[in-house]
Amino acid sequence: MLNKKQIHICLDEMRKMFPDAHCELRHENPFELVIAVLLSAQCTDALVNKVTKGLFEKYKTPHDYLEVTLEELQQDIRSIGLYRNKAKNIQKLCEILLKEYGGEVPKEHSELVKLPGVGRKTANVVVSVAFGEPALAVDTHVERVSKRLGICRWKDSVLEVEKTLMGKIPRDEWSETHHRLIFFGRYHCKAQSPQCDVCPLLDLCREGQKRMKKKEKI
DNA sequence: CTCCCGATAT
DNA sequence: ATATCAGGAG
Numbered sequence: 635m636l637n638k639k640q641i642h643i644c645l646d647e648m649r650k651m652f653p654d655a656h657c658e659l660r661h662e663n664p665f666e667l668v669i670a671v672l673l674s675a676q677c678t679d680a681l682v683n684k685v686t687k688g689l690f691e692k693y694k695t696p697h698d699y700l701e702v703t704l705e706e707l708q709q710d711i712r713s714i715g716l717y718r719n720k721a722k723n724i725q726k727l728c729e730i731l732l733k734e735y736g737g738e739v740p741k742e743h744s745e746l747v748k749l750p751g752v753g754r755k756t757a758n759v760v761v762s763v764a765f766g767e768p769a770l771a772v773d774t775h776v777e778r779v780s781k782r783l784g785i786c787r788w789k790d791s792v793l794e795v796e797k798t799l800m801g802k803i804p805r806d807e808w809s810e811t812h813h814r815l816i817f818f819g820r821y822h823c824k825a826q827s828p829q830c831d832v833c834p835l836l837d838l839c840r841e842g843q844k845r846m847k848k849k850e851k852i
Numbered sequence: 853c854t855c856c857c858g859a860t861a862t
Numbered sequence: 863a864t865a866t867c868a869g870g871a872g
Contacts, residue, residue, distance in 0.1 A: 659868075675869035681859060682868085715858035719870080753870045773868040792869095816868065825866060826862055 636784045638802050640838055644783060645803075647834045648814040651822065655813035657763045659683065664739040664764035665731075666690055671759050672723060672751045677714050685714055696728035696737055723751030741765045754793070758812075768808040772796045775819030776812065782823060782841035 636644070648655075659674060660683045661667040669689075674682045689710055693699050699707065708721040727749045731737055739760070740746055746757035758771035770776075772795045780786045786798040803811050822829050830842040831849075 657868085671868070672870095674867085676857075676867055677869095678860075678867050680867095713858060715867090716856050716869085717858080719856055723870085751870065755869065759868070771868075774866080775868070820868085824861095 635787070636838065641785055641802055644785075644835055644838060645807075645811055645814060648818045649810075651834070652814055652817035655810070655817040657759070657813065660686055662690075664760065665696070667764045668727070668739050668746075668749075668752065668756075668760055669693075669724060671756045672727070673711060673714050673720055675720070675751075675756075676716060681714065685711055696731045699724055699728045700732075720751065726750045727752070739764070741767075743767075743769070754796075762809045762812065766809075768805045770796055770799050770803070770808045770812050772799070773816065774825075776815045778825060779815050779819040779823050782828070782839060783835065784838075784840045 657667075658679045659667065659670040661670050666686070670682055670686050673685065692710065702710075704721055704725060707724065708717050711717050711720060711724075714720065730749060731739065735745075741761065743757045743761050746752050746760055747754060752760075755771045755773055758769040761767040762769035762771065772780075772792050776799075777792060777795050780795050780799065781788050781790070785802070786795050790798065799811070800808065819825075822833065828842070828845065830836060830839070830845050833839065833842055836842045836846065
């Protein structure tokens with residue numbers, strides 16, 4: 635397991651590699667961000683952006699999503715995958731936004747997670763990106779990178795990973811760290827083909843060294 | 853734990 | 863052919 639100092643060496647290196655790490659989901663307001671993050675479950679953000687380009691032209695407000703049938707909304711987001719659940723959640727979410735929150739997206743994490751299709755990770759992204767609150771959303775990339783590097787343990791749950799990261803990183807660095815970990819995981823420490831042979835963190839990475847040894851034998 | 857699910861990379 | 867993708871709900 636890496637200690638605090640080693641973790642910060644890793645994060646500094648990631649900042650050098652990806653100095654402009656940011657949210658890549660296209661959005662112009664908190665409402666669009668909620669929809670985009672909800673759609674992004676088990677789907678690349680590149681594909682989400684492709685779909686939301688037309689989607690956000692057609693649907694501007696919670697009202698707009700409720701004016702069409704469930705089937706029509708399904709068709710509009712079909713290429714995303716998991717589209718039946720997502721379409722249903724979007725309409726229910728819009729209904730609640732209008733009824734309970736005056737048509738606005740709530741700023742509190744505790745309120746956001748009550749919305750259908752919005753879990754802990756989505757809520758963290760929204761409070762962080764839309765409202766500037768410190769948060770450390772743990773998605774598939776953050777989890778994979780944290781486990782490979784040894785920032786946390788392999789058997790840790792997503793919630794345990796989040797708690798470990800928050801404990802070892804200063805609060806005012808949560809949001810930027812979150813985006814660095816995502817970029818590092820998405821473009822460098824990739825799930826199927828991690829670039830260990832050109833990784834500046836190889837000396838610190840238990841998984842990377844294991845993989846490099848395997849490569850030597852081949 | 854399982855199910856939801858199309859698009860893309862490997 | 864199979865693994866993976868800014869997960870969440872039952």
